[in-house]
Amino acid sequence: MKKPWVFTFVMLACVLRTVAQSQPAADLIIRNARIWTVDAARPDAEAVAIIGDRIVAVGPNKDVDAWRGPKTRILDAAGKRLLPGFNDAHVHFMTGGADLDQVDLNDAPSEQEFAHRIAARAARTPKGEWILGGNWDETKWGPPQFPTKESIDSVTTGIPVAVSRYDGHMVLANSAALKLAGITAQTPDPPGGVIVHDAKGNPTGALKDAAEDLLYKVVPPPSHDQRRHAIERALAHAASLGVTSVQDMNPEYADIAIYSELLEEGKLTTRIYAAPLIPQVDDQTKIGIRHAFGGPYLRLGALKSYADGSLGSRTAYFFEPFSDQPDNRGLLSDTMQPISLMRDRMMKADAAGLQLCTHAIGDAGISAIIDIYAEIEKAHGPRDRRWRIEHAQHMAAKDFDRFAQLGVIASMQPYHAIDDGRWAEGRIGHDRASRTYAFRTFLDHKVRLAFGTDWSVAPLNPMLSLYAAVTRATLDGKNPNGWFPEQKLTIKEAIEAYTMGSSYAEFQEKVKGSITPGKLADMVLLSEDVLRIDPVKIRDVHVLMTWVGGTLTYDKDSARP
Ligand SMILES: [Zn+2]
Numbered sequence: 001m002k003k004p005w006v007f008t009f010v011m012l013a014c015v016l017r018t019v020a021q022s023q024p025a026a027d028l029i030i031r032n033a034r035i036w037t038v039d040a041a042r043p044d045a046e047a048v049a050i051i052g053d054r055i056v057a058v059g060p061n062k063d064v065d066a067w068r069g070p071k072t073r074i075l076d077a078a079g080k081r082l083l084p085g086f087n088d089a090h091v092h093f094m095t096g097g098a099d100l101d102q103v104d105l106n107d108a109p110s111e112q113e114f115a116h117r118i119a120a121r122a123a124r125t126p127k128g129e130w131i132l133g134g135n136w137d138e139t140k141w142g143p144p145q146f147p148t149k150e151s152i153d154s155v156t157t158g159i160p161v162a163v164s165r166y167d168g169h170m171v172l173a174n175s176a177a178l179k180l181a182g183i184t185a186q187t188p189d190p191p192g193g194v195i196v197h198d199a200k201g202n203p204t205g206a207l208k209d210a211a212e213d214l215l216y217k218v219v220p221p222p223s224h225d226q227r228r229h230a231i232e233r234a235l236a237h238a239a240s241l242g243v244t245s246v247q248d249m250n251p252e253y254a255d256i257a258i259y260s261e262l263l264e265e266g267k268l269t270t271r272i273y274a275a276p277l278i279p280q281v282d283d284q285t286k287i288g289i290r291h292a293f294g295g296p297y298l299r300l301g302a303l304k305s306y307a308d309g310s311l312g313s314r315t316a317y318f319f320e321p322f323s324d325q326p327d328n329r330g331l332l333s334d335t336m337q338p339i340s341l342m343r344d345r346m347m348k349a350d351a352a353g354l355q356l357c358t359h360a361i362g363d364a365g366i367s368a369i370i371d372i373y374a375e376i377e378k379a380h381g382p383r384d385r386r387w388r389i390e391h392a393q394h395m396a397a398k399d400f401d402r403f404a405q406l407g408v409i410a411s412m413q414p415y416h417a418i419d420d421g422r423w424a425e426g427r428i429g430h431d432r433a434s435r436t437y438a439f440r441t442f443l444d445h446k447v448r449l450a451f452g453t454d455w456s457v458a459p460l461n462p463m464l465s466l467y468a469a470v471t472r473a474t475l476d477g478k479n480p481n482g483w484f485p486e487q488k489l490t491i492k493e494a495i496e497a498y499t500m501g502s503s504y505a506e507f508q509e510k511v512k513g514s515i516t517p518g519k520l521a522d523m524v525l526l527s528e529d530v531l532r533i534d535p536v537k538i539r540d541v542h543v544l545m546t547w548v549g550g551t552l553t554y555d556k557d558s559a560r561p
Helices: 004-022 061-068 093-099 109-122 174-179 214-215 225-242 254-263 278-287 339-351 363-380 399-406 414-420 423-435 439-444 462-471 491-504 535-540
Strands: 027-033 035-036 047-052 054-059 075-077 079-086 086-091 133-136 160-166 170-173 193-197 202-211 242-247 269-275 296-301 302-306 354-361 386-390 407-411 449-451 523-526 543-548 551-555
Touching: 004 278, 027 061, 054 061, 079 491, 086 093, 086 449, 086 491, 093 133, 093 225, 093 242, 093 254, 160 214, 170 174, 170 214, 174 202, 174 214, 193 214, 214 551, 225 242, 225 254, 225 551, 242 354, 242 491, 242 543, 254 269, 254 296, 269 302, 278 302, 278 339, 302 339, 302 449, 339 354, 339 363, 339 462, 354 363, 363 386, 363 399, 399 439, 407 439, 407 491, 439 449, 439 491, 449 491, 462 535
Parallel strands: 027 075, 035 079, 086 242, 133 160, 242 269, 269 296, 302 354, 354 386, 386 407, 407 449
Antiparallel strands: 027 047, 047 054, 079 523, 160 170, 170 202, 193 202, 523 543, 543 551
16 A cells, blocks of 8 residues: 555646646736735746736746746736735725815915915806815915915805815815804814814814814715716726725715625726724624625725824824823814723624724824723634724834734824824924834834825825835925934835735735735736835836736826826
8 A cells, every 4th residue: 555645746746737737828927027026935026927817826937938828918017016006004985086076275385375276166166066175284384374264255155165174184164164054153062073263252164073074964965976986086096006905994885885886897996895984883783794794896894983083183182282282182082982982882893703993193092992902802802803003193102012912903104104294293292203103113013014095185196105104204305314214114014014914904915915826916017116216216106007806907008198
């Protein structure tokens, strides 16, 4: 009788020969590329072969050529850099798409220009419609003061305006909109929100956090067609930037309905993991959906929560007051008042196997969520949960270890660091600023990073985020060698957080996130080699081609300018 290992060897040899004889041909081979796979088992390669939506071979040109058949399409990448597609771990997809068509106030250099652009939009806005979007940023104005309704009332008479601050934590309404919302000098602040008043006690039109809802509840929701149009705009925008997966934070159910409609029509060209808001927790528990439920294009099973507000709106929740506002240490969100309300919902979500993605910016807001996560683990026992803190912006020194112990993922947006870095230190002082967007400290503590943008809070373009992570050069040009440069990442670390890191954050690291045989063929071909060029030039790199599941979703040469 043969020894078992000899028998096994003979069997294996037979199987290998059969494979060699009947090896199917690739649908597509990309060769002469400079591939960084983000797979430690084979980091560098020249060519990749694809069958259907999967990668079947990665390696030197001559090896991958063995997959060539009579119908195989061959793409010569001419030495360009090929990477796994980017997976943006935190976007607001529908509103991002809608904003592409709305008034753009983000780069307005003054309140006058802000008002001028709203006036121009008002002149072509039909009666009954609102002016929305905006993404204004008063820190770009001199002096950097929040705008008031007075600057836009005279140019928008009768047309209601609700333009949001770029971080989404404040909105400016004009008088017409305040009237529709019934907001007067007597309206009290809702829990977790602020109605800003002028010296005479009248609302200025600025509404912070939970107070925004007073206004948004009277804004007519987008129609099905408007919503679908916005999502189609977002899909095309993502493809043009090499973003092949997004994790959609607080989508409305109507957005998810459109994703499934597009999926059915074969038009969903970006993979989506949707995380509705936690007050809706019962909907997913009722059906029995668990984390990452669904298929490769559309998944559910996560819940988005808010612990606090934002630094820019001074509603991020800190242990100590703002350095320049001694009576203010920010706000817990309305869903954290009381904290037991959040704890009960999170316990319920966890018991049902749902994933938690929690926005937390201030050190005390982050700590409060880590406390809840720790209580859940104590109550329900250890498990592979992949809890996330979204932003994880201003860390208390004691909490890095707690992140690591609980396996919490830091879901961060590098662009915010070069944007907020312009003024953050003035608000929170040097010590707290040193633990702001602390990429390196997280990695040193073996905490996993998942990168994204928070689009439309920041641009969806991954090149700007990579640039931000490796340079930390603030947008105002005042920190060319990096704002807290010890927190910079290498380009490889940044790409890994944006591909494997964000795939891990949605339980999909075995399916995507690297160029590895067996994984989904989601890839991007770049105009320049981001791994070799001067980091300052990364922000100018653009995408030549994007593939999702082996299908070309963007081709620069065929795209119209
Ligand atoms: Zn967000």
